[in-house]
Structures are given as C-alpha cells and as structure tokens.
Amino acid sequence: MHFLLERVGRDKQLAVEFNSISAFVLNLFGPDAEQGLWQRLRGRSADGTAIGKADAAAHAPKLKQILFSVMGACQPGEVLALMGPSGSGKTTLLSVLGGRKPRAVKLEGAPTFNGKPLSKRAKRQVGFVLQDDLLYESLTVYETLYFAAMLRLPSGMTRAQKAARVADVIQSLGLGRCKDTIIGGFERRGVSGGERKRVSVGHELLINPSVILLDEPTSGLDSTTAMNLVASLCQLAEGGRSVITTIHQPSSRLYQRLDKLLLLSEGHTMYYGAATMAADWFHALGFTMPYGVNVADFILDLASGAVTSAKLDEASARAHLICCAELYAQVRPADDGYREGSRLDADIFGSLWTAAHSRKNLAASPCAPQNGAKVPVDPEAAASDAVRRARAQRLTASVSVTGYVSGPPARWGASYAQQFAILFTRSIKVRRFEALSYQEVLQLGIVAILGGLLWWQQGLSDTVFSANSTNGLIFFNLLFMAFRAIFVALFTFPNEQKMMIKERASGMYRLSAFYFARTASDLPMELSLPAGYILITYFMGGLRRDAGAFFANLLGTMLVTLVAQSLGLLIGATVMDAKLAQTVAAVLALTMMLVGGFYLANIPAWIAWLKYLSFVYFGYNLLLKAEYHGRTLFDCSGQNPPHAWAQPSCSAVPPGGLQEKLHLQVNTEEWPWEALALLGFLALFRICIYFALRRNTVLR
Missing domain, CATH: 3.40.50.300 (P-loop containing nucleotide triphosphate hydrolases)
Incomplete structure (x- = not known):
C-alpha cells in the first residue's frame, strides 16, 4: 500500500x-x-x-x-x-x-x-482513533472524509486543496473502490469492518x-x-x-x-x-x-x-x-x-x-x-x-525556533460561517434516510387518512354540535404531531453524544456552530412530512375553508411541533440516558395533555397553574382561534341539521359566546397572543439545550 x-x-x-x-x-x-x-x-x-x-x-x-x-x-x-x-x-x-x-x-x-x-x-x-468507529452511518466514505477535511484542515488551504487531501487519503488507504458507499450500520448495509477502520484512520490522517x-x-x-x-x-x-x-x-x-x-x-x-x-x-x-x-x-x-x-x-x-x-x-x-x-x-x-x-x-x-x-x-x-x-x-x-510551539496557527480550520454551512449540509445528509424514510411517509399517511375518514367533513357544518367534534380533530392533530416530535427528538443527542465529544476533542468546530446548524436543519427535515399530514386532515375533516384560517392552522401546528421537538431535545440532552429520558418525557407529555384544555375545561384552582407550563394548552387555544375567530355558529339544541342558518329552531351564537357553548378555556375572539407564548417556550428550550450540551460534551 x-x-x-x-x-x-x-x-x-x-x-x-x-x-x-x-x-x-x-x-x-x-x-x-x-x-x-x-x-x-x-x-x-x-x-x-x-x-x-x-x-x-x-x-x-x-x-x-x-x-x-x-x-x-x-x-x-x-x-x-x-x-x-x-x-x-x-x-x-x-x-x-x-x-x-x-x-x-x-x-x-x-x-x-x-x-x-x-x-x-x-x-x-495528535490523531486519536477510537476502538469503536464513530462514524455517521448514512454518509458515504467520501462525504465522511470531505466534511472532516473542510472543518479540520487549516483555513489557509483552499477548498480545492482540501479536496485533494481527501483524494490522497482515500488512495493511500485503498478506499477508492468504496468511496461512494455509505458507512452503514446494523440496519443498513455499508462498507466492511476493515474499510470502516481505515476510514476512521483516514479521518485522523487528514490533518497529517x-x-x-x-x-x-x-x-x-x-x-x-x-x-x-x-x-x-x-x-x-x-x-x-x-x-x-x-x-x-x-x-x-x-x-x-x-x-x-x-x-x-x-x-x-x-x-x-x-x-x-x-x-x-x-x-x-x-x-x-x-x-x-x-x-x-x-x-x-x-x-x-x-x-x-x-x-x-x-x-x-x-x-x-x-x-x-x-x-x-x-x-x-x-x-x-x-x-x-x-x-x-x-x-x-x-x-x-x-x-x-x-x-x-x-x-x-x-x-x-x-x-x-x-x-x-x-x-x-x-x-x-x-x-x-x-x-x-x-x-x-x-x-521553538521554527515556531511550531510558539507560532499562532489559526484555532479553527474554517470560519464560523463556513462551519455553519458545512455542518448544516452534513446534518441534512446524515438524516436523509430517517426524516424522509418510507416508514415515516407510510406512518403519517395512514394516520392522516384514518383521521380524515373518522372526522369526514365534520367541520363543514356551522352547528355547535359539529364544532365539538371538530375540536376533537384539532386536538388529535396537535397531540399526534407533538408526541411524535418529542419521542423522535428524544434519542438525538444521546445517540450523538460520543460523536460530539470526539469531534469537539479534535477541535473540529465550535459547539454553537454545530447547534445552530442542527437547529436550522430541523426546519426542512422535520416540518415537511407534518405539513403534508395537516394538508390531508384539514380538507378531509372539512375544517374552515378560508386561506387565512388554513395557514394559521398550518403555522400554528408547525410551531407546536418545533416546541415539542425542542422539549424532546432538551430532555435527551439533559438526561443522556434513553430509558430514563423516555420516562421523563412520558410523564411530562401526559401532564401537558391533561391540562391542555380538551379533557378538562374547569381545572381546580389549586392546580390550574400547571396549564401555563403546558405548550399544549397554548397551542390548542391558538388553533381554536384560527378555526373560530370571526365565525358564526348556530346552537340547535344538540342537533346537527343541514343549513342550520335557515332552521327556525337554531339560534346564532353571539361573538364571544363560543367559550361557554363549547366549554373552552379561552375567548376565541381575543388576539392570538398564544403564539408569543409558544415562541417564548421555543427560545427558552433551545437556549437550555445549548447549555445542556455544553455541560455533557465538555472536553475531557
């Protein structure tokens, strides 16, 4: 060789x-x-x-x-x-x-x-090759070495020079035949064990x-x-x-x-x-x-x-x-x-x-x-x-004379903006098989169609009776998206902890650059399928046929999904133990669901403060306002006749009266301030995640 x-x-x-x-x-x-x-x-x-x-x-x-x-x-x-x-x-x-x-x-x-x-x-x-090959399974051999080279090699080298170093390492280690093969793992076949080890060695050889x-x-x-x-x-x-x-x-x-x-x-x-x-x-x-x-x-x-x-x-x-x-x-x-x-x-x-x-x-x-x-x-x-x-x-x-010890080489191989761009691209490619996998598409598609069939066109009627059923669809969509986001995000950082410790110990990037790139990649990767889910259930369930109401429902659900994902990431980054994290997440999620406002309208005063700690409470109220704000419903004494507006037995509910008729915890005619509360939850959780990661991935 x-x-x-x-x-x-x-x-x-x-x-x-x-x-x-x-x-x-x-x-x-x-x-x-x-x-x-x-x-x-x-x-x-x-x-x-x-x-x-x-x-x-x-x-x-x-x-x-x-x-x-x-x-x-x-x-x-x-x-x-x-x-x-x-x-x-x-x-x-x-x-x-x-x-x-x-x-x-x-x-x-x-x-x-x-x-x-x-x-x-x-x-x-100093190059350090661990006994366990910590490599991203969904990246190819070339991508693994390319991203490492872009982050680790000196900033004075051009992109072409860094790519040439990658080519030299691949040829030196005899990895040319498998350079376009994914690393693979237990569930997805990739390179052989010897090739994985040589990739790990090549990861360190990049810096010579x-x-x-x-x-x-x-x-x-x-x-x-x-x-x-x-x-x-x-x-x-x-x-x-x-x-x-x-x-x-x-x-x-x-x-x-x-x-x-x-x-x-x-x-x-x-x-x-x-x-x-x-x-x-x-x-x-x-x-x-x-x-x-x-x-x-x-x-x-x-x-x-x-x-x-x-x-x-x-x-x-x-x-x-x-x-x-x-x-x-x-x-x-x-x-x-x-x-x-x-x-x-x-x-x-x-x-x-x-x-x-x-x-x-x-x-x-x-x-x-x-x-x-x-x-x-x-x-x-x-x-x-x-x-x-x-x-x-x-x-x-x-x-000392040549300046190796006393010279001031650049601390990082790439600027902050370059680190963000490289890590963002890598994060997208790392999760390409998971976020858009056929299992995820099949899961969300089946649940969306099933929910649409169960609530088929329930929202088209303007009666209070129909609105009670519509509230169930709104709450179900909210819970399904939130719980899915929590338990998917729960295992992200526990699974990546060793990788982050390894890469931080090698001085590859700033933790903040990694975190912001990882957060930015959540938008296209985590919100594309939920958007499709909402598109199906919204029209199959017959929710309000208004462009403003549709986009308010879509954006509100996406905001709740990001908050729920942030909570899952925070639990995972804090606990770093999968079983314990699942227990904590289940307890918190069920508590937030119970005080969310759908199951209980009148919570005892001595425990009612819990609802203000629940993002489900704010998200549910926000979606209710998107559906009913400025809309006239008719009370038909528990009946759901067609064309309720023309029925003499039906009376229009005055503005602001839906809170009492639908047993809601919020007046649907108020300004949707819940969006600000959700943004506050999102910012708080994301800040806490960063400091939790900083503590658990400290250089040792």
Missing part, C-alpha cells in the same frame, strides 16, 4: 514521553464503600447507634489505583504497542496520552510532547498528524486485514510520525512489525523495550517461551498470570516479573527500555530476584531492594540517558 501523504516536517515532529504515570478511579462498589454509603443514608451504624461524620468518612469510597508509575516513550518514526490482557489499563493510558482522560480518572504525572505538556495547539497535531494514537485498531479484523492496517501504520511512522497503539492478541507476523512494546499487567509495567527482545527478557528471568508458540500469546499469558515456574506459582510469578520490570527501569533509566545489546548483570539480576521474590502484594509500595541493599545503576544506561535527554532538548529547541 503506497502512501501519498507527505512526511511530517522536522519542525512538526513530536516525541511522546511519559514518566511515572499513575491513575486512580473512585471505588464505589467495594464492601467498605457500600457499607459507608448505607450508613450515611441511614445516619446509623449496623447496631443502630448514631454515627458521626468521621465514622461515615472512614467507610467512604476509596480511590482504586489502575495505573502504577507507568513510563515509556515513542520517538518520531517508531510504533509503540501497548499490550496486556483485558483490564490491564491500556485504554486508560492511551486516553491519558491523547489528552482525553475521563473525568472520573484522577491522574498523577503527565505525558510530555517534546519535553512540554500537551497544549491545545499540540493536541491538534505528528502523533497517531489508536485504540485496538485490529479488533474484529481478519489476520490479513489487520496485517495490512499495521503495515500502513508502520509506513506512517516512517514518515516522521510517532504511532502508539493498543493491540489485542496480534498474530506472529503482525507482532514482528512492531518497534517497541509496553506490556501491562493490572496497571503495572511487566515489560518495556524492543518488541523483538521480549522473549529474551523473560528467558533471562527464568521464563522460556515454549517452541512453536506465538510470542504475543506467550507474553499475554505471562501478563495474565497463567504461567508458573518451578519455584513460583502464578501470582508470585506475575509479581516477580512486574518487580523486575519496575526495578530495571530504576537501574537503567533510559527511555528506550530493554533492547538489543542490553544485559542483565549478575548483581543487577540478583537484586531484581531478591526484591521480586520477597514481594507478596502488588498493591504494596513500589519494588525496592530488601534489607537496605542498593540497586546498582548501570553507568552505560545513565550515559545513554544523558544522550537521549540532550537529543530531546535539541529537538525542542529546533521546534
């Missing part, structure tokens, strides 16, 4: 170093934590006596350490693999290196890039990053596809990039392509150095790899504690190997770790064995020689460490 991407210039190369990284999470489910939580809730201990703050604090949740002084480095041109069994801390370490540490993780130590902490500018030169971090990129791929992907990563590293990846259960051929290896076991370093020297390292420590066994399988068995020796059981063997690795890092502090030409002197090996053999608990203090013995430091290692640090200082100095 030939790469057309240019090399990373000397002035943009980044050396990643991490020294003594420790990570902690809050242990909420330990026995002490559960006991302390229960006691704080009850305010009493198990024997019934009252407890104080000090006693409750003694059983407070403790911090659980998940990374233990992990150290290593990746120079430009290298591929560093993080390996270990599940739960060993690979993903946590990778997220720390990429500046995407979860908020629940507390950290000691920090990685450096050319000897400096990770800044926002440097972070834009100096550092590429990948979380298990080969998971779920066959051996040949995984091998091709790793070969691509090696070629990217040869272009002056630092590549760090977690790999789970690699094949022997794939393992041989790796430059350096960091083997983790329950958060501890078990081996760090050249990948090809791992078997020699463990052989020197008394664990010889059986003939014909894959090196990767062997070292993963060691990290899992599944290998014993003649003198040590599984737990002791793992503790021994961890201590040896940690003490070796003290003895030979060079960042390159164990490599060809390294040796374990007899004195060093003896110190390692003595310390490891005496250690019984991995959570105890760091390995150290016992009985006050000193660990001899290898002078050659110290000299090589000094050479390495001098090299890093020269690299940092050269970068």
Whole structure:
C-alpha cells in the first residue's frame, strides 16, 4: 500500500514521553464503600447507634489505583504497542496520552510532547482513533472524509486543496473502490469492518498528524486485514510520525512489525523495550517461551498470570516479573527500555530476584531492594540517558525556533460561517434516510387518512354540535404531531453524544456552530412530512375553508411541533440516558395533555397553574382561534341539521359566546397572543439545550 501523504516536517515532529504515570478511579462498589454509603443514608451504624461524620468518612469510597508509575516513550518514526490482557489499563493510558482522560480518572504525572505538556495547539497535531468507529452511518466514505477535511484542515488551504487531501487519503488507504458507499450500520448495509477502520484512520490522517494514537485498531479484523492496517501504520511512522497503539492478541507476523512494546499487567509495567527482545527478557528471568508458540500469546499469558515456574506459582510469578520490570527501569533509566545489546548483570539480576521474590502484594509500595541493599545503576544506561535527554532538548529547541510551539496557527480550520454551512449540509445528509424514510411517509399517511375518514367533513357544518367534534380533530392533530416530535427528538443527542465529544476533542468546530446548524436543519427535515399530514386532515375533516384560517392552522401546528421537538431535545440532552429520558418525557407529555384544555375545561384552582407550563394548552387555544375567530355558529339544541342558518329552531351564537357553548378555556375572539407564548417556550428550550450540551460534551 503506497502512501501519498507527505512526511511530517522536522519542525512538526513530536516525541511522546511519559514518566511515572499513575491513575486512580473512585471505588464505589467495594464492601467498605457500600457499607459507608448505607450508613450515611441511614445516619446509623449496623447496631443502630448514631454515627458521626468521621465514622461515615472512614467507610467512604476509596480511590482504586489502575495505573502504577507507568513510563515509556515513542520517538518520531517508531510504533509503540501497548499490550496486556483485558483490564490491564491500556485504554486508560492511551486516553491519558491523547489528552482525553475521563473525568472520573484522577491522574498523577503527565505525558510530555517534546519535553512540554500537551497544549491545545499540540493536541491538534495528535490523531486519536477510537476502538469503536464513530462514524455517521448514512454518509458515504467520501462525504465522511470531505466534511472532516473542510472543518479540520487549516483555513489557509483552499477548498480545492482540501479536496485533494481527501483524494490522497482515500488512495493511500485503498478506499477508492468504496468511496461512494455509505458507512452503514446494523440496519443498513455499508462498507466492511476493515474499510470502516481505515476510514476512521483516514479521518485522523487528514490533518497529517505528528502523533497517531489508536485504540485496538485490529479488533474484529481478519489476520490479513489487520496485517495490512499495521503495515500502513508502520509506513506512517516512517514518515516522521510517532504511532502508539493498543493491540489485542496480534498474530506472529503482525507482532514482528512492531518497534517497541509496553506490556501491562493490572496497571503495572511487566515489560518495556524492543518488541523483538521480549522473549529474551523473560528467558533471562527464568521464563522460556515454549517452541512453536506465538510470542504475543506467550507474553499475554505471562501478563495474565497463567504461567508458573518451578519455584513460583502464578501470582508470585506475575509479581516477580512486574518487580523486575519496575526495578530495571530504576537501574537503567533510559527511555528506550530493554533492547538489543542490553544485559542483565549478575548483581543487577540478583537484586531484581531478591526484591521480586520477597514481594507478596502488588498493591504494596513500589519494588525496592530488601534489607537496605542498593540497586546498582548501570553507568552505560545513565550515559545513554544523558544522550537521549540532550537529543530531546535539541529537538525542542529546533521546534521553538521554527515556531511550531510558539507560532499562532489559526484555532479553527474554517470560519464560523463556513462551519455553519458545512455542518448544516452534513446534518441534512446524515438524516436523509430517517426524516424522509418510507416508514415515516407510510406512518403519517395512514394516520392522516384514518383521521380524515373518522372526522369526514365534520367541520363543514356551522352547528355547535359539529364544532365539538371538530375540536376533537384539532386536538388529535396537535397531540399526534407533538408526541411524535418529542419521542423522535428524544434519542438525538444521546445517540450523538460520543460523536460530539470526539469531534469537539479534535477541535473540529465550535459547539454553537454545530447547534445552530442542527437547529436550522430541523426546519426542512422535520416540518415537511407534518405539513403534508395537516394538508390531508384539514380538507378531509372539512375544517374552515378560508386561506387565512388554513395557514394559521398550518403555522400554528408547525410551531407546536418545533416546541415539542425542542422539549424532546432538551430532555435527551439533559438526561443522556434513553430509558430514563423516555420516562421523563412520558410523564411530562401526559401532564401537558391533561391540562391542555380538551379533557378538562374547569381545572381546580389549586392546580390550574400547571396549564401555563403546558405548550399544549397554548397551542390548542391558538388553533381554536384560527378555526373560530370571526365565525358564526348556530346552537340547535344538540342537533346537527343541514343549513342550520335557515332552521327556525337554531339560534346564532353571539361573538364571544363560543367559550361557554363549547366549554373552552379561552375567548376565541381575543388576539392570538398564544403564539408569543409558544415562541417564548421555543427560545427558552433551545437556549437550555445549548447549555445542556455544553455541560455533557465538555472536553475531557
């Protein structure tokens, strides 16, 4: 696979170093934590006596350490693999290196890039490929990379130059055959798993990053596809990039392509150095790899504690190997770790064995020689460490001179207006299969025809009896549109949360630009089918044949639909849990329906204030005014005769009298101020949605 991407210039190369990284999470489910939580809730201990703050604090949740002084480095041109069994801390370490540490993780130590902490500018030169391919299923491969390029590439590049970069990435990753195929997902077939992974890698290659971090990129791929992907990563590293990846259960051929290896076991370093020297390292420590066994399988068995020796059981063997690795890092502090030409002197090996053999608990203090013995430091290692640090200082100095760190590159790849336009177009294309799907058309069409048949021409009669039936059609249309909008919008942001966090962490756009573009795309995507629904039911139901009344009904229903959708988006953006959001939405929707004015005209005074919190109340009253404002109806004593105006038994209802005759909560002759109330609901909900998104998608 030939790469057309240019090399990373000397002035943009980044050396990643991490020294003594420790990570902690809050242990909420330990026995002490559960006991302390229960006691704080009850305010009493198990024997019934009252407890104080000090006693409750003694059983407070403790911090659980998940990374233990992990150290290593990746120079430009290298591929560093993080390996270990599940739960060993690979993903946590990778997220720390990429500046995407979860908020629940507390950290000691920090990685450096050319000897400096990770800044926002440097972070834009770091590509991060997640284990789960977060891609929009309805976009094609080309559209996915094109929109990313328009948003992420520097603003100084022209649109043609950005499109050329997209073409280079597609050709480099061998995606030419599927560039016009949608990504696809569970319900809609698209590209293959290997192609999806390459699209995710290409998403990060667009910016020509100096550092590429990948979380298990080969998971779920066959051996040949995984091998091709790793070969691509090696070629990217040869272009002056630092590549760090977690790999789970690699094949022997794939393992041989790796430059350096960091083997983790329950958060501890078990081996760090050249990948090809791992078997020699463990052989020197008394664990010889059986003939014909894959090196990767062997070292993963060691990290899992599944290998014993003649003198040590599984737990002791793992503790021994961890201590040896940690003490070796003290003895030979060079960042390159164990490599060809390294040796374990007899004195060093003896110190390692003595310390490891005496250690019984991995959570105890760091390995150290016992009985006050000193660990001899290898002078050659110290000299090589000094050479390495001098090299890093020269690299940092050269970068400062060229202005990579100190220069002021544009923060965003596109202007605010360009971000809005690009995101608006993308939002339309992302939802093209959903908003206008045949299922939606079929659903609304069937319900519209059914409603039109049930209320067939009920509104043509001018009697109070017929108006009561017409009110049912108006209220049904309002509720159907509102409830549909709420429960469709409910899952929007919970489903897109991970995507927003990923894209915001990459610095693709301002959140406000994304939000306004998403809001603007609602108008054509969410209102086209409801408009068709109203068009069918309005004329089949025989509602008022007046152009002003028709457009007032249509616009009023659209306004209520937007308010309902905003409520659904707000619930989804606030709760971010689908099941809980459904419960909250159902309770709120039913409450608003009950106080909307159709089922109850005289609500008890002590709870009547609820109707002013219901957009259904204002929407229903607005549609009633559109239907009856300035219209004369006839009271025929519960009858519905034809031509009521000519019947002597029918009397005209005076202006303003419909409120009493139809048991309404509003005078239909008043000015339609409810529209302003609905606009206020719409503005309030949309503002709250923005701040809810800002809180739940904060950069981590």
